[in-house]
Amino acid sequence: MSPLHIHAEAGDVAPFVLLPGDPNRARLIAETFFEAPRPYTTYRQLLGFSGRYKGLPVSVQATGMGCPSLAIVVEELCQLGVHTLVRVGTAGIIGEGIAPGDLIVASASVPQEGTTRMYLGGDPYAPCASFALTRALADAAGPGVHVGLIQTEDAFYATQPSGVARLRERGVLAVEMEASALFTLGKLRRVETGCVLVASNHIGDPQFVDPDFLRERVLTMTEAALEAGVHLARQKGEL
Numbered sequence: 360m361s362p363l364h365i366h367a368e369a370g371d372v373a374p375f376v377l378l379p380g381d382p383n384r385a386r387l388i389a390e391t392f393f394e395a396p397r398p399y400t401t402y403r404q405l406l407g408f409s410g411r412y413k414g415l416p417v418s419v420q421a422t423g424m425g426c427p428s429l430a431i432v433v434e435e436l437c438q439l440g441v442h443t444l445v446r447v448g449t450a451g452i453i454g455e456g457i458a459p460g461d462l463i464v465a466s467a468s469v470p471q472e473g474t475t476r477m478y479l480g481g482d483p484y485a486p487c488a489s490f491a492l493t494r495a496l497a498d499a500a501g502p503g504v505h506v507g508l509i510q511t512e513d514a515f516y517a518t519q520p521s522g523v524a525r526l527r528e529r530g531v532l533a534v535e536m537e538a539s540a541l542f543t544l545g546k547l548r549r550v551e552t553g554c555v556l557v558a559s560n561h562i563g564d565p566q567f568v569d570p571d572f573l574r575e576r577v578l579t580m581t582e583a584a585l586e587a588g589v590h591l592a593r594q595k596g597e598l
């Protein structure tokens with residue numbers, strides 16, 4: 360039976376899934392990288408596509424913006440039998456030395472959001488990504504990648520330039536809106552999770568980087584995520 364929001368059956372979705380927030384990015388990824396891409400869900404514009412990359416069965420599934428939407432999508436993907444979930448997102452720059460377009464692999468994320476709090480009944484927790492997947496993402500992203508702590512937030516416009524120094528002092532590299540709930544659900548549902556991001560703006564910038572440049576960097580990020588999946592599948596003898 361199909362879950363409530365991801366209108367798909369077991370077998371429609373590959374065990375390895377990329378998770379962009381933006382549905383147009385999901386389509387771009389499927390059309391650019393997948394052999395024989397096929398859509399499996401369009402409900403609420405949470406677009407999902409499956410195909411193959413270098414022989415590896417892969418899917419890309421839009422999560423929408425924010426942890427509540429991501430959590431619905433991740434729960435339902437778990438019901439459909441996935442084992443690895445990689446967020447491929449965009450993020451605002453906090454860390455020194457990070458430039459627009461740079462890639463960031465999140466090893467953990469400060470859960471400045473209500474979804475993780477609700478799952479854990481308010482208990483303190485440290486949402487972190489799966490180690491082997493994170494290492495594979497960092498290796499595939501190559502020289503210049505930033506690896507470390509990020510922060511996940513509910514309110515895009517609440518973080519202002521005046522708040523950057525405080526987060527920077529704590530070692531936060533970037534802010535975005537989904538990773539901590541993904542990492543938390545990964546632990547709760549026993550699936551592997553990782554996150555790679557493109558730095559899309561400085562905090563407080565009235566605009567994101569140039570759309571053509573962002574598109575090019577999104578494709579570079581996505582290729583790294585897919586290569587990490589291929590690497591891990593080969594390591595496990597699945598490819």
Ligand SMILES: O=P(O)(O)O[C@H]1O[C@H](CO)[C@@H](O)[C@H]1O
Nearest residue numbers: 379380381424448449535536
């Ligand atoms: O580009 P995506 O993956 O949507 O990620 C970032 O962009 C959105 C905000 O513009 C939020 O979802 C944030 O996490």
Ligand SMILES: O=c1cc[nH]c(=O)[nH]1
Nearest residue numbers: 449450451534535536
């Ligand atoms: O959450 C986000 C995502 C991109 N850029 C930001 O400034 N914040």
